[in-house]
Amino acid sequence: xxxxxxxxxxxxxxxxxxxxxxxxxxxxxxxxxxxxxxxxxxxxxxxxxxxxxxxxxxxxxxxxxxxxxxxxxxxxxxxxxxxxxxxxxxxxxxxxxxxxxxxxxxxxxxxxxxxxxxxxxxxxxxxxxxxxxxxxxxxxxxxxxxxxxxxxxxxxxxxxxxxxxxxxxxxxxxxxxxxxxxxxxxxxxxxxxxxxxxxxxxxxxxxxxxxxxxxxxxxxxxxxxxxxxxxxxxxxxxxxxxxxxxxxxxxxxxxxxxxxxxxxxxxxxxxxxxxxxxxxxxxxxxxxxxxxxxxxxxxxxxxxxxxxxxxxxxxxxxxxxxxxxxxxxxxxxxxxxxxxxxxxxxxxxxxxxxxxxxxxxxxxxxxxxxxxxxxxxxxxxxxxxxxxxxxxxxxxxxxxxxxxxxxxxxxxxx
Amino acid sequence: xxxxxxxxxxxxxxxxxxxxxxxxxxxxxxxxxxxxxxxxxxxxxxxxxxxxxxxxxxxxxxxxxxxxxxxxxxxxxxxxxxxxxxxxxxxxxxxxxxxxxxxxxxxxxxxxxxxxxxxxxxxxxxxxxxxxxxxxxxxxxxxxxxxxxxxxxxxxxxxxxxxxxxxxxxxxxxxxxxxxxxxxxxxxxxxxxxxxxxxxxxxxxxxxxxxxxxxxxxxxxxxxxxxxxxxxxxxxxxxxxxxxxxxxxxxxxxxxxxxxxxxxxxxxxxxxxxxxxxxxxxxxxxxxxxxxxxxxxxxxxxxxxxxxxxxxxxxxxxxxxxxxxxxxxxxxxxxxxxxxxxxxxxxxxxxxxxxxxxxxxxxxxxxxxxxxxxxxxxxxxxxxxxxxxxxxxxxxxxxxxxxxxxxxxxxxxx
Numbered sequence: 001x002x003x004x005x006x007x008x009x010x011x012x013x014x015x016x017x018x019x020x021x022x023x024x025x026x027x028x029x030x031x032x033x034x035x036x037x038x039x040x041x042x043x044x045x046x047x048x049x050x051x052x053x054x055x056x057x058x059x060x061x062x063x064x065x066x067x068x069x070x071x072x073x074x075x076x077x078x079x080x081x082x083x084x085x086x087x088x089x090x091x092x093x094x095x096x097x098x099x100x101x102x103x104x105x106x107x108x109x110x111x112x113x114x115x116x117x118x119x120x121x122x123x124x125x126x127x128x129x130x131x132x133x134x135x136x137x138x139x140x141x142x143x144x145x146x147x148x149x150x151x152x153x154x155x156x157x158x159x160x161x162x163x164x165x166x167x168x169x170x171x172x173x174x175x176x177x178x179x180x181x182x183x184x185x186x187x188x189x190x191x192x193x194x195x196x197x198x199x200x201x202x203x204x205x206x207x208x209x210x211x212x213x214x215x216x217x218x219x220x221x222x223x224x225x226x227x228x229x230x231x232x233x234x235x236x237x238x239x240x241x242x243x244x245x246x247x248x249x250x251x252x253x254x255x256x257x258x259x260x261x262x263x264x265x266x267x268x269x270x271x272x273x274x275x276x277x278x279x280x281x282x283x284x285x286x287x288x289x290x291x292x293x294x295x296x297x298x299x300x301x302x303x304x305x306x307x308x309x310x311x312x313x314x315x316x317x318x319x320x321x322x323x324x325x326x327x328x329x330x331x332x333x334x335x336x337x338x339x340x341x342x343x344x345x346x347x348x349x350x351x352x353x354x355x356x357x358x359x360x361x362x363x364x365x366x367x368x369x370x371x372x373x374x375x376x377x378x379x380x381x382x383x384x385x386x387x388x389x390x391x392x393x394x395x396x397x398x399x400x401x402x403x404x405x406x407x408x409x410x411x412x413x414x
Numbered sequence: 415x416x417x418x419x420x421x422x423x424x425x426x427x428x429x430x431x432x433x434x435x436x437x438x439x440x441x442x443x444x445x446x447x448x449x450x451x452x453x454x455x456x457x458x459x460x461x462x463x464x465x466x467x468x469x470x471x472x473x474x475x476x477x478x479x480x481x482x483x484x485x486x487x488x489x490x491x492x493x494x495x496x497x498x499x500x501x502x503x504x505x506x507x508x509x510x511x512x513x514x515x516x517x518x519x520x521x522x523x524x525x526x527x528x529x530x531x532x533x534x535x536x537x538x539x540x541x542x543x544x545x546x547x548x549x550x551x552x553x554x555x556x557x558x559x560x561x562x563x564x565x566x567x568x569x570x571x572x573x574x575x576x577x578x579x580x581x582x583x584x585x586x587x588x589x590x591x592x593x594x595x596x597x598x599x600x601x602x603x604x605x606x607x608x609x610x611x612x613x614x615x616x617x618x619x620x621x622x623x624x625x626x627x628x629x630x631x632x633x634x635x636x637x638x639x640x641x642x643x644x645x646x647x648x649x650x651x652x653x654x655x656x657x658x659x660x661x662x663x664x665x666x667x668x669x670x671x672x673x674x675x676x677x678x679x680x681x682x683x684x685x686x687x688x689x690x691x692x693x694x695x696x697x698x699x700x701x702x703x704x705x706x707x708x709x710x711x712x713x714x715x716x717x718x719x720x721x722x723x724x725x726x727x728x729x730x731x732x733x734x735x736x737x738x739x740x741x742x743x744x745x746x747x748x749x750x751x752x753x754x755x756x757x758x759x760x761x762x763x764x765x766x767x768x769x770x771x772x773x774x775x776x777x778x779x780x781x782x783x784x785x786x787x788x789x790x791x792x793x794x795x796x797x798x799x800x801x802x803x804x805x806x807x808x809x810x811x812x813x814x815x816x817x818x819x820x821x822x823x824x825x826x827x828x
Binding site: 132158175202 | 591605
């Protein structure tokens with residue numbers, strides 16, 4: 001099992017990549033999820049000793065909303081068993097909630113990870129805006145889980161590298177270029193490099209800002225080492241390891257709560273539902289393929305932050321507006337024989353629809369990231385993956401019902 | 415009952431103050447506390463309809479640590495009864511936790527406040543650094559309580575003005591001037607005014623940063639109106655209303671967890687304990703008298719933010735280094751006949767001891783704040799207030815035992 005990425009020269013022409021030559025103990029929180037499961041397989045395939053933690057809250061949230069993954073995923077233990085058959089490698093699993101600090105501390109003490117990849121959070125912006133109860137659940141799960149993890153690392157494995165999934169949505173839509181975590185500010189004749197100001201766009205995004213604040217504090221105060229991956233919107237279904245065997249298939253969400261925009265558009269195209277663009281569709285964001293998520297996480301783990309360092313990467317490969325994506329999906333699907341309509345619906349979110357957006361994202365490229373760029377062919381491959389399961393699409397779960405400001409909604413009370 | 419502050423010209427020479435001429439319904443969260451109780455009396459004395467919420471967690475935390483307020487405060491109901499006898503005005507009270515969203519929503523629905531003054535949080539930096547459990551308690555109490563409040567205001571009284579107690583400690587010690595909540599940044603030829611970057615100095619301070627992020631989001635998204643008071647370190651014992659009757663006396667903390675630095679120095683001088691300066695004492699912060707806290711809160715309530723506006727004031731009147739305060743207390747106490755020694759102890763915190771510090775604080779002055787400046791006479795008055803109760807000082811509770819980084823402490827394990 002070798003790392004493929006050896007010797008990749010960085011932007012300055014110097015080989016910047018350092019290698020985890022020896023197998024590492026890697027703990028993945030949220031290891032049953034859309035990113036957690038393929039990440040676990042990837043590190044296991046590379047010969048690392050992988051443990052996963054999950055409490056299946058994503059499956060529970062789906063049940064509560066009458067939805068499910070489009071792809072028929074097995075139970076975690078079945079998937080792990082299948083992976084063991086396929087690869088000969090065993091992944092350890094721990095079932096429990098990161099909000100339970102004693103549980104998490106025991107897991108960390110037992111697994112003694114050299115790197116923790118933390119995906120174990122409530123990941124949906126609309127879910128966090130559903131109600132007070134869901135907002136509180138989101139911030140409690142995310143902030144307290146992450147805080148527990150910081151203490152467990154401090155007290156059990158202080159040299160461990162925390163690789164934390166953040167989001168580009170922490171920055172919001174400022175009228176200046178977005179930098180990678182920090183910005184040098186000159187002010188009244190003095191100068192400092194400070195955390196980049198944040199304008200999060202939902203209570204979920206707020207929770208990720210809170211996490212970043214706590215992790216930064218832990219690095220400054222306890223000398224922990226952490227990398228925050230401010231990820232763009234992910235699309236795609238399969239990765240190298242999940243595609244090999246039906247029992248290893250990855251989850252795929254398309255519903256209003258957990259589906260991301262490109263995945264949703266592809267499902268809509270396949271079932272003959274108009275592509276629903278929220279508002280004008282001028283909203284611009286960073287995007288990346290799920291295969292690149294794995295590359296980025298591997299690069300982050302292979303290049304640990306220093307003790308006391310809070311490193312921040314903007315993890316995406318391309319910027320698109322929502323309309324650009326809708327047009328790309330329409331074109332790709334029409335070439336496959338589908339008839340596709342684009343429909344503008346009232347924007348359920350409170351956000352700028354026409355705005356400046358330019359976010360720096362060079363640090364992961366410097367480490368050797370080789371982007372998988374989005375084009376018609378890639379959209380076609382997502383569409384083909386969806387076609388296998390189209391009979392299971394729950395159409396009523398797609399349209400947005402969660403409004404950011406209920407008082408402004410036709411369905412609202414005010 | 416009239417407002418005293420009418421017609422005060424602002425810095426630009428224009429009368430900037432607008433008046434709450436009519437009595438308002440004001441809800442005070444944390445109304446049994448060091449700031450909450452005198453604030454409740456002040457607004458009641460001004461003729462407003464005041465309700466308070468408290469769950470007595472401050473009293474509970476003291477019990478758990480074997481400490482107590484130096485001043486012998488009565489139970490909340492006794493204090494309210496005494497105030498009613500003295501003033502003829504009744505304050506309504508609700509006993510419960512702001513973390514309980516249903517409880518808080520009922521209180522807000524019943525009292526229908528026009529302004530909520532939110533002090534109902536765990537207020538101690540050292541407390542938040544005691545252990546994982548205390549850190550989690552702090553962030554849960556503060557973040558979830560505040561989030562519940564935002565939803566209650568949105569759903570019950572969307573026009574209500576939230577006046578939230580923040581802290582200057584949210585900003586930390588940047589190498590540039592600290593502005594009031596926002597900073598205009600010019601970057602790569604573009605410009606925006608964005609939230610001032612934060613470098614909070616404890617997990618308590620982090621929780622206040624989280625609150626500010628959530629409140630700002632609620633203002634942008636739901637059109638709430640809010641004022642965040644980033645307060646400096648408060649000192650002093652009594653206010654106009656609490657000083658009138660022993661039954662109305664305010665709480666006064668001097669222990670390592672809840673005592674603030676100047677109050678602690680005054681107690682140390684009175685009991686003949688050296689003034690314990692953490693490290694070199696070059697740490698500089700903003701300070702204000704508790705009487706000025708009340709002025710500031712009155713000004714904030716009388717000048718509500720606009721709908722959708724998140725207003726931020728830096729609430730302090732003077733900057734001092736810790737050594738300057740120690741020297742001032744030594745001088746004042748020696749003039750009263752005490753013999754005072756200053757002792758440098760190992761700094762239990764992780765913070766810069768020599769640093770640039772210059773924080774803007776003009777907005778409250780522009781509204782009419784008349785600062786009570788710190789001098790020997792004022793220190794003498796605090797010392798006299800302490801002398802009445804000196805027999806009750808628990809000396810063992812003063813010295814710092816809570817270390818920001820246990821691994822670096824002699825008492826630590828690493």
